[in-house]
Amino acid sequence: MPEESQVRAFYAGKNIFITGGTGFVGICLVDKILRCIPEIGKVYLLMRPKKNKEISDRLQELTKNSIFEKLLEITSPDIFKKLVPVAGDVGEENLGLSAQDRQILIDNVNVVIHSAATLDFGETLRKTVEINLLGTRRVMDLCKEIKNLKVMVQVSSAYVNSYLKEVHEKVYEAPEDVNNVLSLVDTLNDESLQQVETKLLGSHPNNYTFTKHLAEHEVVKYSDSFPCTIVRPTMIVASWKEPVPGWTCSKVGPQGFIMGAAKGVVRRLPVVKENVADYIPVDVVVNELLVAGYNAAKTTSGLTVFHCSSSTQKPFTWGAVEEQVNAFLHEYPSKGAVWYPHLKLVSSLWLFKLSAIFIHFIPAILLDMVLRLTGGRPILFRLHKNVWSSLGRLRKFIFNQWRFYNTNTMELAATLNETDSKLFYIDIGEIDASSKRPEGTGVPTARRSGTLPGYPRRNKTQSVLRGAADKSAAQAESSYLSNIEHRAVREYFVKKGKTPKEIFEDMVSVLQESVLSYTMVKKWARLFQQGRESCEDDSRPGRPVTVVTEEIVRKIEKLVLADRRIKLWQIAEEL
Incomplete structure (x- = not known):
C-alpha cells in the first residue's frame, strides 16, 4: 500500500494567502493546490480591482482559464468555492487591504506564499522599489500579525545574484543599505533618481534583480519570529508534466520565441549555442514552493534557501537541441501559423539584428x-519592434551563463517519500533531452490555449505555407532546390547507402533552412529503398496541388480587391 503524502497532509485544512495568484506561477500554483490538495481550507487571493471590473469578476474570469481543464475532469466546479478574492495591491500601503479583510487574514491564514512582483526589466527604480521591495516588507508586516502562521514562502529569483557567476543557496550581502535606497526614492524626482540609478545598482544589471535582492533581506529580518523559506527559480518555462506537458500562459523568455517560431514569425534566436541556459519548468517551481513550505514549517523559526534550477544538475544548451527543436516545429506546427516554421540560432546580437532586418522586418511589413487588405489587424512589425527594443536589456541574460548550485533542493527531494516524490516532484533528473516528444525533453516548448492541442501534424494550411516559404526562399537563396530536386538528391544518397539521418544532416549542412523536414526525408528514403524510381508526386483525385505562378498572384490580387475582408483560408480554398 502506498505511503500517505506528508506534503498533502500538512496542507490539509490549512488556509493559504497568495499574492501574485493571477500571474504565470500563481495560477499554476492555484491549479496544483486545488487538483492535488483538495482537502485545503481557503485559498485567499490578493487581487487588484481593475477599471469596470470587480475582484469577484476577476476571480470568475480566472476560473475559466484553460489550466483548470484537467482539474474539472476529476472534480466539480464547486472546488472553486475554496478561492476567496481579497481586494488589495502589494504596491500600496498596508497592501491596499481594508481593515475588515486584513483582520480576516490575521485570524485565519496559516501559510503565506508571496509571488507578486514586477518582472519588467525596463521598469523605473521607483516602481520596482514600491512593488518588489516595499511590497515584500508589507507582506512580512502582515505575517508578523497573523495569529497562527505556520510558514512564509518567498518567491525570489536566482538572478538576484546574477553579478556572480557561481551562486549558492544562501542570502548574499545586501547590495545597498535599504534605508538609503528608500530615502533616495522618497526625496528625489524621477529625473534625479534616474541620474543616480547606475551608481546605486552597482554590479546589478537592472532594477528588478536589485530590488528582489533587497527584498530577500526583508524576509531575513523576520526569520527569527516565524519559519521562512526563499525559493529562487531561474528562467521559468512551460510545464514539464502538469497540468499538461508544455502548458504556459506566459510569453516571457524562450517560450515567447518558441511561440513565435511555431507561428513562423520568429526565425532567428540570439543565443550562444555552447552556453548553459538555466531553464526550469513551471510545474517544478510550483511543487518546490509547496514542498519548501512544508519542510520549513517543521521548525518554529529560521530561514532556508532553495535554488529551483537546472544548470548544475541537468545542463541545457541550445546547440544540443537545435535540430530537435526544428523537428518539433515541423512535426507539430501551430494551427495559427502565417509562415512555415524554422528557427536558426545566431551567436551575437549584431548578427541577430542584421538578419532580423531581412528575415523578420521585411516579411512582417x-x-x-x-x-x-484582408481586414485583419497588422501586428507583426510591432511585435518585432518590441523584441528589437528589449534586446539591450536582455543582453546580459542571453549571452552569459551561470552555475546555480541546487544542493539544498536535491537534499530536500531525497527526504520525500515515494508518494510525495511522484505527486510533488522537484527532482528534474528524469528530464530526457533525447525524448521523441517535446514534453520529455526539457526544451522550453510552449502549449498555449488552442496553440498546440494534441500536437497536430502538418495540415493543408501548412502545405500552403510551405509553398509560400519555398517561393520566398527560392528568390532569396541560390542554394534552394525544388521538391523534385530534393527527392532526386535523396534518391542519389539512398543509392550511395546513406541512412535517412545522414541524408538529412548532409542536406541541412548545405541547404540550411530550405531543406524539408526529417520526416519527409525518411518517407522518401524508404520509398526509394523499396524500389521507387519516380521523383514526381503520385497522381491523386481532387484538386491538384497549386504552385506559385504569376497567374495565381493575379488571382489572389483579384480576390483581395473584390473582398478586402477575405480570410487566408478562403484564399487557399479558391486556389
Whole structure:
C-alpha cells in the first residue's frame, strides 16, 4: 500500500494567502493546490480591482482559464468555492487591504506564499522599489500579525545574484543599505533618481534583480519570529508534466520565441549555442514552493534557501537541441501559423539584428500589408519592434551563463517519500533531452490555449505555407532546390547507402533552412529503398496541388480587391 503524502497532509485544512495568484506561477500554483490538495481550507487571493471590473469578476474570469481543464475532469466546479478574492495591491500601503479583510487574514491564514512582483526589466527604480521591495516588507508586516502562521514562502529569483557567476543557496550581502535606497526614492524626482540609478545598482544589471535582492533581506529580518523559506527559480518555462506537458500562459523568455517560431514569425534566436541556459519548468517551481513550505514549517523559526534550477544538475544548451527543436516545429506546427516554421540560432546580437532586418522586418511589413487588405489587424512589425527594443536589456541574460548550485533542493527531494516524490516532484533528473516528444525533453516548448492541442501534424494550411516559404526562399537563396530536386538528391544518397539521418544532416549542412523536414526525408528514403524510381508526386483525385505562378498572384490580387475582408483560408480554398 502506498505511503500517505506528508506534503498533502500538512496542507490539509490549512488556509493559504497568495499574492501574485493571477500571474504565470500563481495560477499554476492555484491549479496544483486545488487538483492535488483538495482537502485545503481557503485559498485567499490578493487581487487588484481593475477599471469596470470587480475582484469577484476577476476571480470568475480566472476560473475559466484553460489550466483548470484537467482539474474539472476529476472534480466539480464547486472546488472553486475554496478561492476567496481579497481586494488589495502589494504596491500600496498596508497592501491596499481594508481593515475588515486584513483582520480576516490575521485570524485565519496559516501559510503565506508571496509571488507578486514586477518582472519588467525596463521598469523605473521607483516602481520596482514600491512593488518588489516595499511590497515584500508589507507582506512580512502582515505575517508578523497573523495569529497562527505556520510558514512564509518567498518567491525570489536566482538572478538576484546574477553579478556572480557561481551562486549558492544562501542570502548574499545586501547590495545597498535599504534605508538609503528608500530615502533616495522618497526625496528625489524621477529625473534625479534616474541620474543616480547606475551608481546605486552597482554590479546589478537592472532594477528588478536589485530590488528582489533587497527584498530577500526583508524576509531575513523576520526569520527569527516565524519559519521562512526563499525559493529562487531561474528562467521559468512551460510545464514539464502538469497540468499538461508544455502548458504556459506566459510569453516571457524562450517560450515567447518558441511561440513565435511555431507561428513562423520568429526565425532567428540570439543565443550562444555552447552556453548553459538555466531553464526550469513551471510545474517544478510550483511543487518546490509547496514542498519548501512544508519542510520549513517543521521548525518554529529560521530561514532556508532553495535554488529551483537546472544548470548544475541537468545542463541545457541550445546547440544540443537545435535540430530537435526544428523537428518539433515541423512535426507539430501551430494551427495559427502565417509562415512555415524554422528557427536558426545566431551567436551575437549584431548578427541577430542584421538578419532580423531581412528575415523578420521585411516579411512582417509584407504580411501586415496582407492583413490590412484582408481586414485583419497588422501586428507583426510591432511585435518585432518590441523584441528589437528589449534586446539591450536582455543582453546580459542571453549571452552569459551561470552555475546555480541546487544542493539544498536535491537534499530536500531525497527526504520525500515515494508518494510525495511522484505527486510533488522537484527532482528534474528524469528530464530526457533525447525524448521523441517535446514534453520529455526539457526544451522550453510552449502549449498555449488552442496553440498546440494534441500536437497536430502538418495540415493543408501548412502545405500552403510551405509553398509560400519555398517561393520566398527560392528568390532569396541560390542554394534552394525544388521538391523534385530534393527527392532526386535523396534518391542519389539512398543509392550511395546513406541512412535517412545522414541524408538529412548532409542536406541541412548545405541547404540550411530550405531543406524539408526529417520526416519527409525518411518517407522518401524508404520509398526509394523499396524500389521507387519516380521523383514526381503520385497522381491523386481532387484538386491538384497549386504552385506559385504569376497567374495565381493575379488571382489572389483579384480576390483581395473584390473582398478586402477575405480570410487566408478562403484564399487557399479558391486556389
